[in-house]
Amino acid sequence: MKRNNFINGAFIATLGIVVCKILGLVYVIPLYKIIGSQGGALYSYAYSIYAVFLNLSTAGIPTAISKIVSEYNALHQEKLQKRAFDIASKLLNIVGILSFIILFIFSDYFAHLIIGGTEGGNSVADVSIAIKIVSLALLVVPKLSILRGYFQGNKFITYSSVSTVIEQLVRVLLIIVGSYVSVKVFHLPINIAVYISILAATIGALASYLYLKFKIKRNKQEFEIQEINNEHVIDNKKLLKKILLYALPFVLISLLRSAYSVVDTFTVVKTLTSLGYTTDVAETTIGVFNTWGSKLNMIVVSISLGLITSLIPEITGSYAKKEFKNINYKINQSIKVLLFTTIPMAIGISLLASPIWTIFYGYDVVSVNIFSIYILQVIIYSLYITLINAVQAMNETKISLGVLCISFLLKVALNIPIMRFLYYINIDAYYGPAVTNAIVEFLSVMIILIVLKKKYNFKYKELFTPLLKIIVCLTVMLSVLWGLKYIYYSFNGIVQSVITIILFTIVGGLIYMLLSFRLKLINDIFGSNFFDKIRQKFSRKNKN
Numbered sequence: 187m188k189r190n191n192f193i194n195g196a197f198i199a200t201l202g203i204v205v206c207k208i209l210g211l212v213y214v215i216p217l218y219k220i221i222g223s224q225g226g227a228l229y230s231y232a233y234s235i236y237a238v239f240l241n242l243s244t245a246g247i248p249t250a251i252s253k254i255v256s257e258y259n260a261l262h263q264e265k266l267q268k269r270a271f272d273i274a275s276k277l278l279n280i281v282g283i284l285s286f287i288i289l290f291i292f293s294d295y296f297a298h299l300i301i302g303g304t305e306g307g308n309s310v311a312d313v314s315i316a317i318k319i320v321s322l323a324l325l326v327v328p329k330l331s332i333l334r335g336y337f338q339g340n341k342f343i344t345y346s347s348v349s350t351v352i353e354q355l356v357r358v359l360l361i362i363v364g365s366y367v368s369v370k371v372f373h374l375p376i377n378i379a380v381y382i383s384i385l386a387a388t389i390g391a392l393a394s395y396l397y398l399k400f401k402i403k404r405n406k407q408e409f410e411i412q413e414i415n416n417e418h419v420i421d422n423k424k425l426l427k428k429i430l431l432y433a434l435p436f437v438l439i440s441l442l443r444s445a446y447s448v449v450d451t452f453t454v455v456k457t458l459t460s461l462g463y464t465t466d467v468a469e470t471t472i473g474v475f476n477t478w479g480s481k482l483n484m485i486v487v488s489i490s491l492g493l494i495t496s497l498i499p500e501i502t503g504s505y506a507k508k509e510f511k512n513i514n515y516k517i518n519q520s521i522k523v524l525l526f527t528t529i530p531m532a533i534g535i536s537l538l539a540s541p542i543w544t545i546f547y548g549y550d551v552v553s554v555n556i557f558s559i560y561i562l563q564v565i566i567y568s569l570y571i572t573l574i575n576a577v578q579a580m581n582e583t584k585i586s587l588g589v590l591c592i593s594f595l596l597k598v599a600l601n602i603p604i605m606r607f608l609y610y611i612n613i614d615a616y617y618g619p620a621v622t623n624a625i626v627e628f629l630s631v632m633i634i635l636i637v638l639k640k641k642y643n644f645k646y647k648e649l650f651t652p653l654l655k656i657i658v659c660l661t662v663m664l665s666v667l668w669g670l671k672y673i674y675y676s677f678n679g680i681v682q683s684v685i686t687i688i689l690f691t692i693v694g695g696l697i698y699m700l701l702s703f704r705l706k707l708i709n710d711i712f713g714s715n716f717f718d719k720i721r722q723k724f725s726r727k728n729k730n
Contacts, residue, residue, distance in 0.1 A: 188344070192500045195343035196523065200492025203348030206354040207484050211419045213358040218384065220365045224710075225376040228308045230299050231382050232316035239285040239324060246433030248335030249273055249498065252580060253432055255339025256499030260506040270425050271336050275329070277426070282328035312377050313529035319384045326391040333398045340409075345401050346495070349394040358392030369500055427711060435583045438572060438590070446596055447476045450619050453601050458616060461609050467552055471616040474556045474568050478547055482557065483564045486531050490568035493520050494575045501579040514644045517576055521569065522652050528568045530663065530698050531657060535561045537667060538690055541683035552616070559617050563624045565653065569629040573634045585637055589630045596626045650712045659696050659701040 187719040190198060218226050247260035289296070297313035300558045357602075364382035368374045405699070450472060456470040497520055501506055504512045535542060539558035543549060570593075578586040604625075605618030638644040667690055674689065676682035702708050 190343040190496065191341075192496055192519065195341060195500075196493045196498035196520075198347050198492075199495035202350050203488040203491050204485060205351050205496075206578065207488050209354045209358045211481060213361055213487075214364055214437045215546070217365060219382070220369055221376050221379050224308060225380045226438040228312055228377060228380045229318055229383060231297075231308070231313050232320040232380075235289070235296050235300065236320040236323065236387075237319060238328060238490050239289055239292055239321075246436035247429065248331040248384075250274070250429050250432035251332060251335035251341040252499055253502045254429065255336060256502040257506045259340065260503035266420060266425070267339070269422070270429060271332070273422055274335075274429050275332050277429070278328040278332050281322050286321050286324040289324065290318050293317040295320070302583050304693065308377070316378075316380060316384055319381050320387065322385070323388040323391055326388055326395055329397070330391050330395040333395065337398065338495055342401075342408075343496055343501055345398065349398050352397050353390040353394035355385045355390075356393045360386035360389055372416070381441050398709075426454065435578050435586060436575075438587060439578065446597055446623065447480075447598050450475050454605075454616075454619060455620075457602050457605050460485045461615050463615070470550065470552050471556060471619075474553050474560065475619050478553070478562045479557045482535070482542065482546065483561055484533070486528050486561070486564045487568055487571075488523060488683075489527050489531075490572045493523065493572055497572065497576055498579045501576055505580045510642050510644075512634075513580065514638075514642070517573070517591070517638070517644070518648055519711075520572055520576070521649055524568050524572060525649075525653060525656055526702075526707070527712050528565050528662060530694070532561050532565050533660065533664065534604055534691070537664075537671075538687055541686045544677045544683045545680055545687075555614065555621070556616055560620045563620045563627075566624050566627040566631065569631050573631060577638070578635055585634065589633055592633070593626045593630045596629065597622060616704055652707060655702075655707040655710065657697050658705065659707065662701055663697045666697055667694050 217229075221229065235484045245454065246450060254270045255267045258264065271443070293314040294310065296317055300313055301308065301310060325479070330349070334346045334349060337343075362381040365379035366385065368379045368382055369376065444631040454475070456632065458471060459465060497516065500515050500516055504510075504516070536558045539554050539561070540549065543554045543557055574586050574589065577589075585608075600622045601619060604622045604725045605615040608618050609615040635644075635646065639646070670690065670693060674686065677684055
């Protein structure tokens with residue numbers, strides 16, 4: 187087993203997350219064709235209540251373990267990191283079992299809460315069975331999440347990422363094959379196909395868990411504890427307290443981030459209808475922001491999630507040894523990677539909003555208009571969540587939570603006024619939430635950068651040259667793509683949409699990468715020896 191360095195780990199984690207997100211998007215199309223809207227509703231009922239209990243079962247603790255393990259490894263205190271992992275495992279196992287028991291026993295009660303006395307669709311019994319089946323995942327997923335945190339803390343990012351792909355691949359294959367065979371071959375009721383699809387979450391998680399356990403068993407020497415006499419003596423209560431204290435900020439970060447969608451839920455529809463928009467347009471808007479657009483945005487956000495996976499243990503280890511220059515370098519490196527990747531991806535997707543939306547959801551002019559702007563906001567959002575997690579990895583909880591609280595309050599204060607302002611200057615008000623998010627997140631990013639500069643004397647001069655080169659590359663790329671738009675740009679059906687996306691992606695990608703080579707932008711971001719390392723790896727594989 188090989189440990190990953192920062193950039194290598196970030197790339198592998200990002201690749202794993204992107205693959206999982208794409209699989210998660212693709213399987214929805216055949217599934218809904220097989221089970222229909224009623225089956226889709228039953229599927230979502232089970233997952234909506236499961237998501238709540240899953241968050242309770244895994245809230246922050248896997249990330250906290252990744253942080254603690256990397257911290258104790260940096261300080262050469264292997265016994266403590268192993269004990270912390272054991273304590274966290276027992277804690278999550280207990281919480282997972284209790285969550286399973288509650289969800290399984292009270293499934294009828296939750297089913298009544300979800301659909302009440304509605305008639306003509308899914309029955310309470312159907313929903314109750316679906317909840318019982320999905321509750322089984324709570325016996326496996328907490329174990330899996332804590333094991334992934336342990337691997338990430340030890341910088342085995344590759345194996346953690348492979349486990350996520352295994353989980354998603356097994357799950358998606360079972361969903362598609364299981365639902366198809368049950369309905370189209372054996373002609374069973376739709377609810378049976380839904381139950382099989384829900385059970386796939388447990389089987390996928392179990393396959394992933396067994397893969398990681400197999401890796402540990404085959405590589406025991408990598409996880410052996412060295413006998414070191416100067417290790418600090420910390421009792422289990424103090425370790426448990428430390429785990430919970432490390433986990434709490436990440437839980438609050440997750441809650442405050444998700445609170446953005448709650449603000450939109452309570453303000454968007456009312457504000458748009460008060461301005462004269464139809465209810466259909468208003469509900470379409472909230473659907474794009476909270477559900478359908480967010481699913482597509484996650485493809486770009488995956489880059490920042492991959493960086494965070496690698497960044498947290500790296501920064502934690504450097505912080506434990508007070509290597510602030512190294513932390514500054516890694517944060518700058520993260521920003522450069524994000525700017526290099528997310529800006530062209532987001533702008534390219536915005537340009538292709540019509541064919542992309544047509545493939546996944548069918549063409550709708552309002553949805554496409556909103557999504558074309560909403561995807562651009564992801565550039566700032568990726569920087570925002572990366573810096574928030576980086577600051578938290580430095581134990582700067584006051585900074586991270588302070589910025590999150592400020593951003594949330596600004597979101598509450600500005601959401602309605604910005605929608606109204608856009609309307610009064612003859613711009614569609616449904617762009618408002620995306621504009622608000624971009625403003626709030628940009629201010630948050632600037633606050634974090636300024637605080638880090640003042641407190642730790644961080645420097646950002648090295649970011650300016652790559653940013654200028656990125657702008658040059660983008661300008662040329664967009665000029666060519668806008669010209670290509672007049673030659674061929676069709677989204678009248680799925681086939682034409684796919685051709686358009688492939689054509690524009692190849693042309694835009696080639697131009698952007700060729701210019702990046704010519705301007706030595708790749709060297710600015712990944713180092714002058716980046717391609718030498720790749721050649722060495724391939725030469726080693728060929729020799730083997």
